[in-house]
Amino acid sequence: MERLISRGAEADIYLGKWGPLDTIYKVRVKKPYMVEDLDNYLRKSRTIREAKMLRAARNYILTPYVLYVGFKSYTIVMQYIDGKTMKDLINSKPELSYVAGEYLAKLHNNGIAHGDPNTSNLLLESKNSKWFMIDFGLSYYTERVEDYAVDFHLFKEILNVQHSDVYEQALKSFSDGYFSISKIEKDRLINQVEEIERRGRYSRKRRFEF
Numbered sequence: 164m165e166r167l168i169s170r171g172a173e174a175d176i177y178l179g180k181w182g183p184l185d186t187i188y189k190v191r192v193k194k195p196y197m198v199e200d201l202d203n204y205l206r207k208s209r210t211i212r213e214a215k216m217l218r219a220a221r222n223y224i225l226t227p228y229v230l231y232v233g234f235k236s237y238t239i240v241m242q243y244i245d246g247k248t249m250k251d252l253i254n255s256k257p258e259l260s261y262v263a264g265e266y267l268a269k270l271h272n273n274g275i276a277h278g279d280p281n282t283s284n285l286l287l288e289s290k291n292s293k294w295f296m297i298d299f300g301l302s303y304y305t306e307r308v309e310d311y312a313v314d315f316h317l318f319k320e321i322l323n324v325q326h327s328d329v330y331e332q333a334l335k336s337f338s339d340g341y342f343s344i345s346k347i348e349k350d351r352l353i354n355q356v357e358e359i360e361r362r363g364r365y366s367r368k369r370r371f372e373f
């Protein structure tokens with residue numbers, strides 16, 4: 164492991180080598196405030212889940228190759244994608260979110276919810292101009308439309324909060340991309356998204372009342 168390139172809530176991301184290959188080491192670090200047994204359990208299960216779902220998702224979209232999974236070091240070694248995140252590109256090119264919609268719908272059509280869809284989890288590889296999706300630690304198999312609507316809602320929320328200047332256009336492109344692929348009827352999914360958002364507002368309001 165050579166260089167720390169990202170420190171998230173859950174994991175440290177290092178750029179390193181695996182033999183001659185440039186690779187990413189994703190290391191789930193210890194959380195000092197958490198009970199140790201629970202912390203170890205969560206780090207292990209999310210590492211296993213992420214490695215498994217990175218592989219599963221590759222049947223439908225591009226994801227980095229997994230080279231090694233360390234169950235005791237809570238580490239995944241994977242292909243390094245040399246490029247930029249959608250987060251860094253979307254403010255000047257909001258239509259890029261079309262791909263996010265397509266990728267999410269491809270996962271959903273095959274019974275996979277991503278769990279944490281956001282603009283930092285899509286990488287455009289410079290060399291081949293290809294998009295890769297990452298960060299599958301909260302991903303799971305599901306057939307429920309409501310779970311797909313949660314993914315849709317989460318991405319929409321990211322656009323609203325992190326890309327507010329281009330929100331309208333980015334959301335339209337995301338939605339167009341999604342429904343160009345999705346097997347679910349548009350009205351049905353949007354109704355579910357609105358239901359989630361109504362519940363969110365209601366619970367936020369309640370919290371203020373106490």
Ligand SMILES: Nc1ncnc2c1ncn2[C@@H]1O[C@H](COP(=O)(O)OP(=O)(O)O)[C@@H](O)[C@H]1O
Pocket residue numbers: 168169170171172173174176187189227241242243244245248283284286297298
């Ligand atoms: N395979 C990869 N290739 C290139 N960059 C990566 C790769 N995996 C992660 N990164 C970079 O590290 C950041 C955080 O990684 P991620 O897996 O999303 O962890 P976190 O759980 O902290 O969000 C990404 O947004 C991206 O910039």
Ligand SMILES: [Mg+2]
Pocket residue numbers: 283284298
């Ligand atoms: Mg991430």
